[in-house]
Amino acid sequence: MTTQVAFVGTGSMNGAIASGLLASGFDPEKVRATVRSAASAEKLVDKLGDGGEKVKIFSAESSATANRDAVSGVDAVLVGVKPYDVLEVVRDFADSLDSQTLVISVAAGVPLDSLQKAAGENQPVIRCMPNTPSRVGKGVLAISSGSTVTEEQKELAESLLSAVGEVVQVEEEQMDAVTAVSGSGPAYAFLLAETMAKAGVELGFDRETATKLAAATVAGAGALLDSDPNPEDLRKAVTSPGGTTEQAIKTYQEGGLEELTLKAMRACAEKSAQMSKEYAE
Numbered sequence: 644m645t646t647q648v649a650f651v652g653t654g655s656m657n658g659a660i661a662s663g664l665l666a667s668g669f670d671p672e673k674v675r676a677t678v679r680s681a682a683s684a685e686k687l688v689d690k691l692g693d694g695g696e697k698v699k700i701f702s703a704e705s706s707a708t709a710n711r712d713a714v715s716g717v718d719a720v721l722v723g724v725k726p727y728d729v730l731e732v733v734r735d736f737a738d739s740l741d742s743q744t745l746v747i748s749v750a751a752g753v754p755l756d757s758l759q760k761a762a763g764e765n766q767p768v769i770r771c772m773p774n775t776p777s778r779v780g781k782g783v784l785a786i787s788s789g790s791t792v793t794e795e796q797k798e799l800a801e802s803l804l805s806a807v808g809e810v811v812q813v814e815e816e817q818m819d820a821v822t823a824v825s826g827s828g829p830a831y832a833f834l835l836a837e838t839m840a841k842a843g844v845e846l847g848f849d850r851e852t853a854t855k856l857a858a859a860t861v862a863g864a865g866a867l868l869d870s871d872p873n874p875e876d877l878r879k880a881v882t883s884p885g886g887t888t889e890q891a892i893k894t895y896q897e898g899g900l901e902e903l904t905l906k907a908m909r910a911c912a913e914k915s916a917q918m919s920k921e922y923a924e
């Protein structure tokens with residue numbers, strides 16, 4: 644692929660996409676990445692993994708034109724700064740974009756309309772809600788395109804993003820729900836692993852062993868789900884009638900796991916909707 648791509652703000656999320664893209668074989672010499680501090684720029688080489696040393700890295704602290712330099716002449720820009728920084732950062736580099744450069748924001752709660760205004764009324768913009776398993780090529784990336792995005796540009800976005808996971812087209816109004824399920828979702832699975840490890844310590848393991856057992860179990864369950872995306876069947880296959888698992892599942896269900904999960908995901912979606920109002924322009 645000869646596409647050139649710039650990552651503006653390369654932290655947890657954009658760093659995961661950049662690493663996943665490089666691991667998929669994308670030419671590191673076609674990748675630029677920016678961060679705010681010089682210290683983060685130094686650490687980024689290692690964080691990017693395969694080919695990280697060939698990526699051109701810019702820091703906004705070291706150069707006031709870092710983001711403008713990074714986006715100039717590329718085919719796609721992935722904006723991965725915190726939501727409250729997105730519009731200011733996009734406005735700052737907008738004049739350095741080629742007219743065809745695709746601007747993809749991965750920020751939660753920043754509406755397409757606001758991105759469009761910040762980038763310029765004819766600039767192609769896409770709102771994306773990815774997740775961090777993109778780092779290992781197992782992401783889910785929901786995208787919603789602005790009105791000026793051509794079919795060819797949608798294909799470019801899909802071909803770039805599908806290198807790190809599954810790309811799903813959604814309507815923008817579904818982004819709050821997407822954030823609640825897949826954007827924030829990895830944290831729920833990690834919380835489960837964390838909680839299981841703590842409970843393992845209560846049951847008598849040292850912390851290291853408990854964490855190893857819990858993490859390997861959640862990772863193994865994820866790998867099974869990957870080969871057979873049917874959680875209910877997989878759960879039933881572990882649960883022998885009258886056996887041990889049944890006791891644990893019953894305890895979870897009687898304790899309100901379903902209601903609590905719905906409540907947590909509603910809170911997440913509501914926060915995303917509230918942010919969309921805050922960043923509406």
Ligand SMILES: NC(=O)C1=CN([C@@H]2O[C@H](COP(=O)(O)OP(=O)(O)OC[C@H]3O[C@@H](n4cnc5c(N)ncnc54)[C@H](OP(=O)(O)O)[C@@H]3O)[C@@H](O)[C@H]2O)C=CC1
Nearest residue numbers: 652653654655656678679680683703723724725726750751
């Ligand atoms: N983390 C996640 O799982 C997900 C995050 N997102 C979205 O991704 C975005 C980033 O979140 P996350 O990766 O967690 O945050 P991080 O804090 O990890 O990353 C933010 C990055 O932006 C850089 N940055 C800040 N200001 C500037 C600037 N002016 N110019 C260039 N770079 C800058 C930071 O550099 P420095 O380190 O030097 O400060 C850092 O590299 C958010 O909008 C979030 O909503 C979406 C889906 C999932």
Ligand SMILES: O=C(O)[C@@H]1CCC=N1
Nearest residue numbers: 750751822826827828
């Ligand atoms: O917590 C957040 O706001 C970001 C968006 C989705 C996952 N992390």
